[in-house]
Amino acid sequence: MSASAKYExxxxxxxxxxxxxxxxxxxxxxxxxxxxxxxxxKDGALAALAASRPGTPGKSARDVELEEANAEIDRLGEAVKELAVKLTLLEKKGGLD
Known part of the structure; x- marks a missing residue:
């Protein structure tokens, strides 16, 4: 389905x-x-509106997407660290073979 069809x-x-x-x-x-x-x-509209600041130059859609991607990378990095700690604790307890 084309973007214009989705928009309609x-x-x-x-x-x-x-x-x-x-x-x-x-x-x-x-x-x-x-x-x-x-x-x-809805998500696209909200992202565009969030990036838009009346009277000031707004961020491009690419900049907004890049910020969101970097935030996701940070979130996933923290999740990996947390899981690594849990794995280490389980291995020390002998809970994993």
């Missing part, structure tokens, strides 16, 4: 012109696809 579906949902079921039937896709389109559109 999103507009129909926002305007109340179609339900999720109607949009799915019209597009020939599963309801979960329409739900995902709606969520992606």
């Amino acid at each position: 579906i999103w507009l129909q949902l926002v305007r109340g012109e179609a339900t999720i079921g109607q949009a799915a039937t019209s597009a020939g896709v599963d309801r979960s696809t329409i739900i995902r389109v709606r969520q992606v559109a």
Whole structure:
């Protein structure tokens, strides 16, 4: 499905012109696809609005995406460290073979 088709579906949902079921039937896709389109559109709009600052130059979509990716990398790094500590403790207790 093209980006413009997804956008049109999103507009129909926002305007109340179609339900999720109607949009799915019209597009020939599963309801979960329409739900995902709606969520992606919402997330994209929120990211764009968060990056936009009236009267000041905003961050580009690429900069916002890069910041989000770096935050995810940091989060995953912390999770790996936490799991490594747990693994070490389990190995010391003899809980793992």
